[in-house]
Every structure is written in structure tokens, then in C-alpha cells.
Amino acid sequence: MRATALCGAALLLTTAAAQAAPPVRDPDWPCAQIKVPLLSIGQVWTGPPIDAHLTTWANDPVIADLTRQITQRRLPIADAEQAIRTFAAAAGTEKQARLLALAAGVFSTLDLQRGQVIAGLDRFGRRQKQLAAQLRDDLAKVRDTSADADAAAPQRELAQRLEWETRLFQQRQQTVSSVCDVPNLIEQRLYALMRAIQAALG
Amino acid sequence: MQVPMKPLLPAASLIALLLAAPAAHAYTAYVTNERDNTVSVVDLDKQAVVKTIPVGQRPRGIAIAPDGKQLFVCASDDDTIEIIDTKTEKVVGDLPSGPDPETFALAPDGKQLYVSNENDAMVTIIDVASRKAIDQIPTGVEPEGMAVSPDNKVVVNTSETTNMAHFIDFATKKVVASVLVPPRPRGAAFKNDGSEVWVSSELGGTVTVIDPVAHKVTHTIHFTVQGLRADAIQPVGIAFSKDDSLVFVALGPANRVAVIDTKTYAVKKYLLVGQRVWHLALTPDGKEMLTTNGLTNDVSVIDVADLKVTKSIQVGRLPWGVAVSPQ
Numbered sequence: 001m002r003a004t005a006l007c008g009a010a011l012l013l014t015t016a017a018a019q020a021a022p023p024v025r026d027p028d029w030p031c032a033q034i035k036v037p038l039l040s041i042g043q044v045w046t047g048p049p050i051d052a053h054l055t056t057w058a059n060d061p062v063i064a065d066l067t068r069q070i071t072q073r074r075l076p077i078a079d080a081e082q083a084i085r086t087f088a089a090a091a092g093t094e095k096q097a098r099l100l101a102l103a104a105g106v107f108s109t110l111d112l113q114r115g116q117v118i119a120g121l122d123r124f125g126r127r128q129k130q131l132a133a134q135l136r137d138d139l140a141k142v143r144d145t146s147a148d149a150d151a152a153a154p155q156r157e158l159a160q161r162l163e164w165e166t167r168l169f170q171q172r173q174q175t176v177s178s179v180c181d182v183p184n185l186i187e188q189r190l191y192a193l194m195r196a197i198q199a200a201l202g
Numbered sequence: 203m204q205v206p207m208k209p210l211l212p213a214a215s216l217i218a219l220l221l222a223a224p225a226a227h228a229y230t231a232y233v234t235n236e237r238d239n240t241v242s243v244v245d246l247d248k249q250a251v252v253k254t255i256p257v258g259q260r261p262r263g264i265a266i267a268p269d270g271k272q273l274f275v276c277a278s279d280d281d282t283i284e285i286i287d288t289k290t291e292k293v294v295g296d297l298p299s300g301p302d303p304e305t306f307a308l309a310p311d312g313k314q315l316y317v318s319n320e321n322d323a324m325v326t327i328i329d330v331a332s333r334k335a336i337d338q339i340p341t342g343v344e345p346e347g348m349a350v351s352p353d354n355k356v357v358v359n360t361s362e363t364t365n366m367a368h369f370i371d372f373a374t375k376k377v378v379a380s381v382l383v384p385p386r387p388r389g390a391a392f393k394n395d396g397s398e399v400w401v402s403s404e405l406g407g408t409v410t411v412i413d414p415v416a417h418k419v420t421h422t423i424h425f426t427v428q429g430l431r432a433d434a435i436q437p438v439g440i441a442f443s444k445d446d447s448l449v450f451v452a453l454g455p456a457n458r459v460a461v462i463d464t465k466t467y468a469v470k471k472y473l474l475v476g477q478r479v480w481h482l483a484l485t486p487d488g489k490e491m492l493t494t495n496g497l498t499n500d501v502s503v504i505d506v507a508d509l510k511v512t513k514s515i516q517v518g519r520l521p522w523g524v525a526v527s528p529q
Contacts, residue, residue, distance in 0.1 A: 034386075034404065034405065034433075034436060034454075036431075036433050036434055036455055037433070038431065039431075039434070040429055040430040040431040040434050041429050042427055042428060042429030042430035042434075042456075043430060043434055043455060043456060043457050044457070045429075046474055184478075184497055187455075187477065187478075187497060188477065188497050188498070191457075191477050191497070191498065
């Protein structure tokens, strides 16, 4: 659970740094939406503080298991909401503490998951920029050597490479909007789960 | 012979009739659903979608004519602004918006429509009656938000890359002043009395108040929400209350609407609405403010007097803009 504990610690730091500088435009970011690298608990939660549970929720096997189940996107959200209600009903007098721990687990897990997607999108954006630069260079080389009869063979090779690079670039570009939607899907699930937990708190 | 008067209706029936009477308003809201390529028609009394109108691709900016008969919708990926007849609830024509129209402003009398063309740094003026572009005005790089003064003499356009609010004189069709604002200005709105222009900056996380005569910044409003990172606060939509005493600012992924007192320029309250709140519209009676929430696919209804969120109405996917019928 070291990774989870570290994630919890990082979350505590980011909560404390809630008043950090406003966002800046990341030149490598491939999506139309402004990049928000980490979520804030205040975006999805208006209930009692959950900070105390951020580093401990994973120590409870029931909470850890329920967190793992309900954060999986393949589980319909209605089933996840029902699972939260059942958990709340079974918690008895510890209902509040256990629900807050569950909220900490859900937030930590989905924020971590989203962070991994954001890091992947950063890599995607950087690679796409490199590809674009390579395309420009190769295109200039093809133009420069087009009048040189001695360079016919290397030019064919270059033109072939250019064609492959163009195809790869275009294929990747076509997937951008759907890939950029993944953080949104995670945020939607997080919001729905946190609302269900807050509703169960009463 | 005198016949004793019989009451027309027994008291119980009268009470039942009164209770069954329709609410004071029967407004209709229209919401563009960017992902569904539709406009949701929302009955605000029933608090439900009563019809879904298919429109062009990627509908975003929306406005309704002052008489409520026509609705204008940016179909961004079709490079046009569609006209919807509100009676038949069908697309009846389009306007020459130029490429990728995102948003626009309608003159208070409904005669002209001002469109920002992001790709060619122009503001296009369209005559609604003839459905023709009558002028193009060069402005800043990547023009974005648009607002028209209540007297229709000044048009304000924000430019995303140059970070400015450009003031265009309608009579001469020229930019008469440009005011620097924090990064990525998005929305602009005139106070109903025309004395101030408020501009939101999505990346700057602020709202700038500008004197539209002196073209000077008079106030800059910052937002702080407990437990929220600053980068989650991205102001976009701005709307004034009917009496100009309050301003409502949609804060994007903060999932909140900030309510600002226009006398003190202080934030009175942050209201939790749905996810990714972008745009706002006030009902004509001034009693309710509607917000579009892009990720929760709903419209939140704010009670303006109580400053409370009273309802959430599910609409289509990725709701973007909202307009309310004047009747």
C-alpha cells in the first residue's frame, strides 16, 4: 500500500497548496480543454473533511475492496450507488467515519487513475510535436533534393518514410479527441460516486 | 320573486382551481448539447425536457430573438449559425457565420448579430432580416467572447491570444480601444445600465471590471474556494441579475457559480452546481438563473433571491449554452 500512502500524502500536500498559482498553458498538452493536472477534493465534495482518511483508508480491507469495485468503469453507476447504500446501512454507528474513509479511497484512486491518464496525454502531445517536426524536416529535404538526379534512390526512400510518418501522424491525430475525453469520464464517475457517498451520510 | 344567489363554485372547488392554476411563469429554456448535436427544449414549470431538436454539428453558442420567435445556434463544425423557428421547433435557415463559430452576441433589438471568427481574427456583423454579412472588423488574435452595450453603440470582443478586450464603435465599425486583461479572456457582459463591462479570464482565474467610456480597468475580482486548487477555477460565463445588484460567474471545473455583489465587488457566495459549469441565463422575471453543466449533462436552477440551487434538470450530452424565451 506504499503507493497509496504516497498518493495520500501527495493529496494532502495539494490540498494544503490549494491556493497555488493559476494554470498556465502547457505547449505540449494535446487537448482543447485547459490542463488541470490534479483534482481538488472541493470540486466533488462539500461534506465533512476527509483528509484524515487519505493515508489510512487502504488499511481497511472492506473499504479497500469496495473502493476497487466501485471505481471500475465497467460497473454500472447505479450498481455502484446501491453498493454504497448497502455499505452505509451495514456500518451502524460507525457510518460517518466509514463513509468518509470510503470517500477518501474513491477520491485517491480516481485522482491517481486520472493523473496517469494526464501523464499519458502529456507524452502523447510531446510525441506528436516531435512527429510534426520530423515531418517538416523530411518534407524540406524532399523538396531540396527533388532536382538532383543523383539523389533519386535516397529521395525515394525519404518519400516513403514521409508517407509513413504522415499516416502515423494523422492516425494519432484522429484519436486525440476521444483520448482527451478519458479524464472527463473519470471525473464524471468520481463526481457521481462522491455524491452518492454524501447522500448516504445524510 | 327574488331567487337566492348560489355561489358559482363551492369553496373547495375554488381552492382546487387556484392550486391547479399554472405558475406565474411558463418559460421555456433552450440548451445546446455539444455532443448530441441537439437543442433541448426545457419547460421550466415541468422542470423537464419536452422536446429535442436535431441541429448541425457541435452546437455551442445560442441566443433568442427579443420577440422569442427565432432561436440562433452556432453549429461550429458546420461553419454556420442555424435559425430555429420556436413555434415549429425546426431549423428554418442559416446565417453566414464564417468558419468555426463558437459564440456570438445579438443586438438588443435583435437586428444584428456579432460573430467572432477565431481563425481569421475578425468580427463579422450579420443583418438578421436579410441573413447577410454586412461588415467585417479586424480585431485581436483568436477572438472569443462578445457583448453588446444596451444602447447597441459599443461591441466588446475578447481575444484569447492577445489577452485583450477590444471596444468596437458600431457607428464607425472601428476598434476604438483595447484593454489588457489576464490570460485567455472568454466571456464578456455589460451591466444592464451600460456602466460597466465584466470580462472573465479562464486561465487567469479572474474577472476584470472595465469602465466602457474611459476604457480603464476599475476592479479585478479573484476567487478562492476552500479545498480547491487555483487551477480548477476557470471563469467563463457571466450574467447580471435583473436589478444589476449581483453578478453570477460560472467557474468551470470548480463546479461552482460565484455570486458577486456589484457594489462591493466582493464574492457573496459560491454555489455548488453540476460538473464543468460553463454558461448562464436569467429567466425574464429575474427570479431564476440557469447554468449549463457540461459533465453532469444537466442544467442547475438557482433561486436568485435565496441564492440557493433549487433544481437539476437533465438535458443532452455536454450541454454548452442556454437561452430563455422572453414570454
